Amino acid sequence: MYILGIESSCDETAAAIVEDGKHLISNVISTSVKEQALYGGVVPEIASRRHAESISGVVREALEKANCTMDDIDAVAVTYAPGLIGALLVGVNFAKGLAFASGTPLVPVHHLRGHIASNYISSDVKPPFLCLVVSGGHSHIVAVNDYTDFEIIGKTRDDAAGEALDKAGRTMGLAYPGGISIDKISKQGDENAFKFPHPKVTGSKYDFSFSGLKTSVINTVHNAKQKGEEINVADLAASFQKSVVDCLIQNLEKAGVDKNFKKIVIAGGVSANSKLRREAEKLCKKHNWQLYLPELKYCGDNAAMIASQGYYEFISGVTADESLNAYATMAIDKPYEKQN
Numbered sequence: 001m002y003i004l005g006i007e008s009s010c011d012e013t014a015a016a017i018v019e020d021g022k023h024l025i026s027n028v029i030s031t032s033v034k035e036q037a038l039y040g041g042v043v044p045e046i047a048s049r050r051h052a053e054s055i056s057g058v059v060r061e062a063l064e065k066a067n068c069t070m071d072d073i074d075a076v077a078v079t080y081a082p083g084l085i086g087a088l089l090v091g092v093n094f095a096k097g098l099a100f101a102s103g104t105p106l107v108p109v110h111h112l113r114g115h116i117a118s119n120y121i122s123s124d125v126k127p128p129f130l131c132l133v134v135s136g137g138h139s140h141i142v143a144v145n146d147y148t149d150f151e152i153i154g155k156t157r158d159d160a161a162g163e164a165l166d167k168a169g170r171t172m173g174l175a176y177p178g179g180i181s182i183d184k185i186s187k188q189g190d191e192n193a194f195k196f197p198h199p200k201v202t203g204s205k206y207d208f209s210f211s212g213l214k215t216s217v218i219n220t221v222h223n224a225k226q227k228g229e230e231i232n233v234a235d236l237a238a239s240f241q242k243s244v245v246d247c248l249i250q251n252l253e254k255a256g257v258d259k260n261f262k263k264i265v266i267a268g269g270v271s272a273n274s275k276l277r278r279e280a281e282k283l284c285k286k287h288n289w290q291l292y293l294p295e296l297k298y299c300g301d302n303a304a305m306i307a308s309q310g311y312y313e314f315i316s317g318v319t320a321d322e323s324l325n326a327y328a329t330m331a332i333d334k335p336y337e338k339q340n
């Protein structure tokens with residue numbers, strides 16, 4: 001079964017064709033990240049405009065590269081939530097038009113479910129498993145009981161891990177996206193040079209909090225500036241990255257042990273982080289758990305992951321009609337509900 005996936009929730013306009021949720025046929029991504037970098041972060045208006053300009057070309061290219069026409073496509077899967085609302089609407093409206101004009105079923109896909117599905121393309125992993133989903137907008141520990149059955153075990157109370165890394169990177173004067181810059185520069189730094197507080201979260205022992213950590217790094221930079229002291233940015237970046245990764249890994253370990261999972265999956269943009277990947281490997285070795293990491297090319301936003309999850313949603317009976325809307329927020333465990 002061929003699924004055409006469409007993704008436009010942030011600054012990547014993407015289309016891909018995936019067979020049976022697993023085999024990549026084509027994968028096209030156009031990104032406005034360079035333009036967004038000029039502003040130090042994603043400007044939603046610019047993202048929407050670039051999506052509107054590029055989406056038809058990106059989808060056409062995905063079909064051409066796969067040597068397909070719409071007649072070969074069994075369903076059109078599109079990210080409908082969560083994300084920047086104007087950006088999401090471009091993809092949703094395009095997918096609606098394409099699906100109804102060609103008489104192809106339309107399948108709504110949750111962006112984070114998509115991130116998790118990037119692992120179905122990268123490996124042979126099958127649910128049930130425990131997944132750490134870490135992106136620019138979300139940090140979750142999710143029990144993936146089945147392809148369309150999700151249970152939130154823990155989540156961030158404030159900033160997402162990627163958001164904290166991006167903001168810290170900006171404060172350190174590093175290029176956007178800060179997460180990537182911090183990963184790069186940390187390789188030359190001493191991760192024990194600075195000590196950051198380990199945030200305590202009351203309530204769920206699996207929840208995260210990154211805003212205190214972020215404020216702490218911002219204060220460190222500002223205090224040094226006021227005193228006219230030089231800060232070793234590589235040391236600061238490495239220490240901050242270590243704190244963020246430690247928080248993620250500690251909660252993942254607690255959840256894995258308590259819930260008795262033997263398979264651990266990491267997903268989302270931050271899953272590209274080299275320190276996180278190393279520490280996840282160590283953790284899984286320690287407990288004799290099987291670890292699955294997406295290939296680096298599928299860590300960031302792409303449409304292959306949307307096509308993959310779209311396949312599982314479609315075979316479980318999830319389709320949308322012309323009432324499909326886009327939503328800036330949406331819980332990962334919430335099933336899609338038709339509007340009319």
Ligand code: KG4
Binds near residue numbers: 165166180300
């Ligand atoms: O999943 P994603 O591409 O978009 C969202 O759904 O948000 O995640 C983007 C986030 C950004 O915060 C970016 O800095 C972070 O992923 N990121 C990284 C790395 N590559 C991307 N963070 C740490 N290390 C990386 N190598």
Ligand code: ZN
Binds near residue numbers: 268
């Ligand atoms: Zn994402």
